[in-house]
Amino acid sequence: MISEERRRAYLGAMQVDCWLPRGELPFAAPARAPWVAPEPDEPEPPPVAEVEARVARPAAAQVALRPRIALAAAGKTEEPARREESTAAPAPQKVPRFALQLLRAGACLLVVELPTGDAFQSRDPAYLLLKDLLRAARLPDKPQQVGDGEPIRWPLLNRGNLEQGSEAARDYVQGVIAAAREEADFACLWLIGSPALQFAAELAADAHNREVRVEPFGAALALPGLELLMEQPELKAELWRALRRSLSRWMTP
Template structure:
């Protein structure tokens, strides 16, 4: 029977029951402790001290009695003020400084384009490749480019310079390939070719060439631009756009007559 009592106490200990009283007498149970049968005393709540009680508890330092007819001196009044304790105000808790989270910089999606750099006489041409592939001799876009060069008085068989510039450079990886990175890369590429052999004017043919070499937009078409490190540049609509909207060619011819003096003076 001792095992049954030990098992009962093990159950109570597992349920975290410290003291308990059975409703009926348990057979073979250990006798109850008398102190557990006494009624619990109600907790005594302390009354909050009133301001009057706090004032009554504060010790009052009385100044020594002065003889009749005499006024207290300044030193005595000062000593009385110093001797009386002044209530000290507890400093207000200062809020803890919380470090602001660093700003999240969102990366822009990389642009997609393909550009080919060519040389025709005294001009460099940065031309958008409509299909993303190098020009073929019978491509309509390449035939239109040859017409533009003949109208400008330049050789109609431009020389390819290097491989096409395709963006983005990598399909994977953590390298930033957003618009700003593309601008810096294209300008650096053209500037390096410009230093090898300077030119009289840089043609920017197509919106990607205008945007990522001239740092301009479509409103700059048929206008002359000044690009740091690249000198004078001429912004032209893309070859595919000229084929889809032939009415743009008239404005292009007028702009060409105004600007062609740059490479004609060098040829003379």
């Protein structure tokens, strides 16, 4: 057996830097720190119940997470919809279409719907019926035109960018009536036909045969349109009764 010093010399000559003996050498110097760490013992496999629990936990977490994801997705979907609804432009107003004629008969100012859209002619059936109404109300049966006699036609397409909706139409009609009142006052305002009721007095289209008060014009008599009276003659009976109830408004004592 050679000494430790000689053994190292042999190993150096063979260019061996390190070596591990197969067994403990007698009289050998204390071994240095091991060059190779011992392999760890293989861990024992976990019990089957623990493995099943580990597998079940992620699955349960995914099931619990699904409702949250669905709610979040619904919230993200509804939010843009609400934002789009709130920022949507308002629907454009429907433009009314009508023609009205302003006439004077005694102490009354008449706002009459024109069935054809054109000014009355002396032989028009609607104009002949109007004359009958005036005679029944003990008023002159030859009403006078107001201003230049031009009917109020709506929409005012020749007014450029002027608003053409219902509110603008009401303001315009009431403005024309106010101008006529400045020229000559009247005791009662006759509103004949649905457009006259709606845009001169803000009444319902079927508010017929009644006396109402219209600010700032005072007393007004709401009557059916001439065309409606010609189509449904049975409506004339109630109209005659409404005229008799209001006679004192324009009859001089």
